[in-house]
Ligand SMILES: Cc1ncc(COP(=O)(O)OP(=O)(O)O)c(N)n1
Ligand SMILES: Cc1nc(C(=O)O)sc1CCOP(=O)(O)O
């Protein structure tokens with residue numbers, strides 16, 4: 415199945431003040447309209463990551479929302495996830511495409527560099543991610559592109575564009591107007607008392623889709 419990459423992209427938090435398990439938090443984000451989920455866990459051991467990723471995959475499958483694994487191509491392949499997100503320290507997108515197949519979602523971090531996105535497109539990526547557009551407590555030292563980078567990327571690339579970094583339901587609209595197809599968010603969803611309502615506030619920023 416080819417996935418349409420549009421709308422809210424929920425990325426799991428590494429630290430949480432939420433009382434509910436991660437799988438319930440993801441269920442709430444999906445209820446609020448998240449269209450893609452990324453399991454991002456930089457700190458846990460293989461066993462814990464594998465167990466968590468499997469439980470999130472079950473939640474995502476029952477909601478027909480694709481699940482992407484951050485960094486870990488082996489884990490994505492082992493559990494049959496829908497794809498992987500890769501950055502500069504991660505495996506090559508060509509290797510990921512070869513391993514996961516033609517339908518897999520292969521996301522690539524491009525930071526503030528259009529040239530990386532052009533390389534990613536040529537390597538068979540499914541989307542290019544740019545950021546951090548605003549200050550982020552998750553990545554305080556990230557580079558800071560201007561929103562105009564999205565407009566430039568829109569002109570030069572066919573790939574769907576993901577914006578990330580410090581995105582709120584207030585500042586997200588300007589990134590969509592500049593050309594973002596998806597807004598990727600951690601804190602603005604998962605550090606909020608009502609996760610479904612927080613997700614919905616982003617979902618309403620996207621123009622309504624007309625059936626094809
Ligand atoms: C959608 C999305 N965009 C960017 C990133 C960052 O990836 P990376 O630079 O590899 O950093 P880590 O997330 O691995 O710390 C992402 N995960 N998702
Ligand atoms: C994981 C990540 N990558 C970024 C990049 O710029 O590549 S910014 C970021 C953190 C996103 O979390 P929040 O929505 O809480 O700011």
Ligand SMILES: [Mg+2]
Nearest residue numbers: 485500501504
């Ligand atoms: Mg990475």
